[in-house]
Amino acid sequence: MTGSLNRSEMDNLTPYYRLLKSHHLFTGFSDKELQHLLAECHLKKLARDEWLFHQGDPAPAFYFVIDGSIKLFRTNRDGNEKIIEVINNHETFAEAIMFSGQHNYPVNAQALKASTLLAIACTRYIDCITRHPQQALALAARLSQRLHAKINEIETLSLKNATHRVVRFLINGITDNLSREPVVELEIPKRLVASRLSIQPETFSRILHHLADEKIIHIKGKLITILDLERLLHYE
Template sequence: MITEPYIHRVVHQHHLFSNLAENELSRLMSNAALINLKAHENLFFQGEPAKRFYLLLHGNLQLYRTNPQGQDKVIDVVREGHTFAEALMFNKQSMYPVSAQTVSECQLISFDCEKYLNMLKQNTEACLAVMANMSMRLRKNINEVEVLSLQNAQSRLLLFLMHHMKPTAENQGQVYLDIPKRVLASRLSIQPETFSRLIKKMTNNELIEESGHDIIIKDVRKLYASVNVPFDPLVSADSNNKQSIPIINM
């Protein structure tokens, strides 16, 4: 049971809960649990019963699948303020299709799926808000499939840099990597050695510089030209797009 007022406020601001009445939110929070995990701890594993969904308050967390050969593939990176695993309760999927592991220290709230579903059945506005969110995720999923299937590794890395770039000057920008490079490489379906080779190539060609967790883009147009992708100022100016795009509904 979570009683801290500030956590109630944070939860109520999220679109999945913003249309719940105070008494509904209180009932939901009475069955919620606050979870604190260290870096590299697993929250759940692929194939376990999916009875709860989560809101990430602090930190970064990766969702990954393990293939029959024992290799892991990062499906999504969840950042603070985002929920995950809520879609499973709508298609009555009983098992988690992925595993969840923290990238850094994390604090999460765990919600009971059955309790939340019962509230939605009695609250039309909350139900519509959830439907709108699922529609947005579906569009993002389609874009993700197109990128992963139609673009090569170099183009996928370029698109990531452009979508996460913060402009610093005319035709220049900066990207802050808040997750390890190995996680990012897996997320972009790029082999770690290929990812390192691409970063080194861009650095040697004086397209980027690395400074700690920052990647400095020295010439945006030249970077686009290096992989024969048409320059799109609308994409390169999207400095507020810090969200990852999920490839599956979690």
Template sequence: MIEYLSKVQLFSQLNEHQLNAIASICMKRTFKVGTVLFHEKELGDAFYIVFTGSVKIYTSSSAGEEKILTLAKAGDSFGELSLIDGKPRSASAQTLEDSTLLTLTAKNFLDLLKNHFDISLCIMQELCQRLRDTNQHVYDLTFLDARTRVIKNLIKLANKNGTRQGNVISIRMTLNYDELSQMAGVQKPILMQVMRDLNEKQILAFVGQEMRLDLAKLRGG
């Protein structure tokens, strides 16, 4: 557990004593694909760290339309916001595959922040980065055309969730096309059109359950 926690971005700067403090209050739980961990507007009762698998964080409109905010993979954490400010969840979370998560109850999480300033600072830095990401997303929706948004979103997924060999990044497909279009902020037909174009130019290839993005050809195309 200690070895794993040391690789989690939030805790990478912590010493063994601090990691032991976290490990002692963590619970490891396994969830089936499609499990909703919490709904938007519910009161928060836990903080989560992805051990294996992946989780989508999303919001829903009154008409039932989803907007995916981010994809959490192994080493990522989520669910702290409503525990800190005491307000309802700002988004929902659902597993995209069978996943194992480390969970901390609200009480244990808040006690951890009170007793360990370094951990509190890591949480604050993470929240600041998410705010910057949100600001960038608003900028993209305002100023970038649909094609550029799709390509930028594919690059973002590749950087965060892909594995690289030379100029080619392989991305395992845990999101379907509806979800990819939601993340990019475009209609599904536009997403499909852009992806077909990238495929015809051999920038993007589909192999089994993977997408492969050729960065060299992308720069040239």
């Protein structure tokens, strides 16, 4: 489902306007500029498992996730998926396409659950940052952060064994929980986490169960409680 925003929809987008205003890619825009940008956005609603775009599709826009979860992935000749990234609430993706010299999406995008997105025209955003150079710096910082994250991920996937990858995934996924043990919530199915870590699903499950047997973690559904963070930090 897609379409330009009419006046009624614009009125209903007040909370989304605030979300965009608080996001570092848009904070430097004036209220008027951001309203104009919103007026030219497209609202997209995706059902679970619905495709947003396929690898190779024309790339006129990048996206802001209002609500939901989007997986970015590639598929090899055997039909196996390789998860590149999972994008969640209030995050953006595909903005790098504006400066890559490419005109097509390099990955597939599919909703992991019902999702609502704003499609932001690349040409319109570039026009805005041309008038607001500070926003270009914010975008450069964002792309730099993603580049460093990918470099670290490549190092982990190429130089570390499966156990180390799982341990790093758990440590990086810890949420703030100062009053109790640290907790990691699996926001996507374990098979997709395994794909992201470039290991088999059964290997991922086996390592988790081994850590549980060692009383380092406790698994309950999608929640993984870190019982002994010190041991986990030094676990190989």
